Amino acid sequence: MTPYPLSLPLAGRRVVLVGGGTAAARRLPGFLAAGARVSLVAAELTPAVHAYVDAGRVAWQARDFAEVDLDDAWLVCLADPAAADTVLAAAERRRVFCVPAEDQAPDNRAATTGSVALVGSGPGDPELITVKGRRLLAEADVVVADRLVPGMLLDALRPGVELVDASKIPYGPSVAQEEINRVLVDRALAGRSVVRLKGGDPFVFGRGGEEVIACVAAGVPVIVVPGVTSSVAAPALAGIPVTHRGVAHGFTVVSGHLPPGHPESLVDWGALARLGGTLVVLMGLKNLAKITTALVEHGLDPTAPVGVVQEGSTDRQRALRSTVGEVAADVAADGIRPPAVVVIGPVVDALGSARR
Structure with missing residues (x-):
């Protein structure tokens, strides 16, 4: 029998996703984009799915599926084949539509050259x-x-x-x-x-x-x-050009995943403090206080402007403007979290009132 195609308005409505593997990772973004309140039921999660839980975007029940999970549900998505019989039977009794995460037969095209x-x-x-x-x-x-x-x-x-x-x-x-x-x-x-x-x-x-x-x-x-790359895109979307005529003729991108002074770090923070132009730091939020302290110790003006852009280009983008001396405290107070891009230099204020 041919299924009837239907577009469901899920905004504000509860959707239950059973399973925490790669099939769940594929379907979660669509449900969240539709505004659904997603309840995830799975004993274990892949790291990608766990990231949604850590970000507070999904409610997680760390156990096997039970019929009570369908209370107030508008839709259930089956992403765990081992639970198929139980979930399908419960959905039938509750008159809740159940859709499989893998909703079509596999395409077995043969590749000639990998x-x-x-x-x-x-x-x-x-x-x-x-x-x-x-x-x-x-x-x-x-x-x-x-x-x-x-x-x-x-x-x-x-x-x-x-x-x-x-x-x-x-x-x-x-x-x-x-x-x-x-x-x-x-x-x-x-x-x-x-x-x-x-x-x-x-x-x-x-x-x-x-x-x-x-x-x-x-x-x-x-x-x-x-x-x-987010090193250029995230600042741009927050109204910060990494270069600007008469303000900065170059920009440097560095990783901040290792703090200044770490024996495995390849970054010369002293040279960066004296370089001028624009400094873009990726993966540096955890070490931001140590990074800014090192830059100031090597001569960077603590009042130099700083912009921090969280999750640039997404609907969860947030931007914060501060100074080198204050940004670590401001980031903590404002609840900025990774992934975030840090931009240091006069370009942060270059567009003035024209910035977004």
């Missing part, structure tokens, strides 16, 4: 992926995705695509880079078309170079599709 494409998905808005990146994603047999990729891109994958969760949540659960390399090579050597989907650009703190080396060493064809 390959890997490292695709930058941009800063967060799914429309900021490149045309080439979107095409390769639509053709992929396997997608290996990080936490920061736009979720709606995963929801649009064609049926039967294998989605591998390679989330690297800062200071939390992660998949070893060696294992990611192994998956890319393994799937490509099996004749699959593999897309390694990364937030931002693959070569801007994305470890894309390591993945290229692994593929080349294994004889796997590999291409790189650049992406819009």
Whole structure:
């Protein structure tokens, strides 16, 4: 029997998602974009799904499904095949529509030559992926995705695509880079078309170079599709140009995931304090107080303007303006959380009243 196509208005309505694996990761963004109140029922979650819980966007019951979970539900989505019989029977009794997370039969297209494409998905808005990146994603047999990729891109994958969760949540659960390399090579050597989907650009703190080396060493064809990097996009969307005529003729992008003085840090904070221009710090929120203290100790004016942009280009974008001396305290007081981009320099105020 042919299903009847229907668009459901889910804003403010409770949707139950059973399962916490990659199928759930694909469907969550669509439900949240529709404004649904999502209740997640699963004993375990992948890191990508857990990130939604940590952000307070999803309510999680850390256990197996029970029929009481359907109280007040408008829709239930089944993302755990092991619970299928129980969920379907409960939904039938409650007269709640149940939809599978994988709602079509797998597409068993045979790939003649396996390959890997490292695709930058941009800063967060799914429309900021490149045309080439979107095409390769639509053709992929396997997608290996990080936490920061736009979720709606995963929801649009064609049926039967294998989605591998390679989330690297800062200071939390992660998949070893060696294992990611192994998956890319393994799937490509099996004749699959593999897309390694990364937030931002693959070569801007994305470890894309390591993945290229692994593929080349294994004889796997590999291409790189650049992406819009948050180091430029997030400030721009908050009204901060990283360069501006008469204000800054250059900008420097550094990683702040290691604090100043750490033995493994490759950043010369003293040189950056004296360099001038614009300084953009990625992954530096946790170490922001140590970073700004080091910059001031090396001569940077503590009253220099700073802009901090959280989740740039998404509907959760927030921006804060402060100074080098005050920004760490202001970020903590305002509840700014990763991912966030920090911009230091006079460009923060360059657009004045014209900024967004």
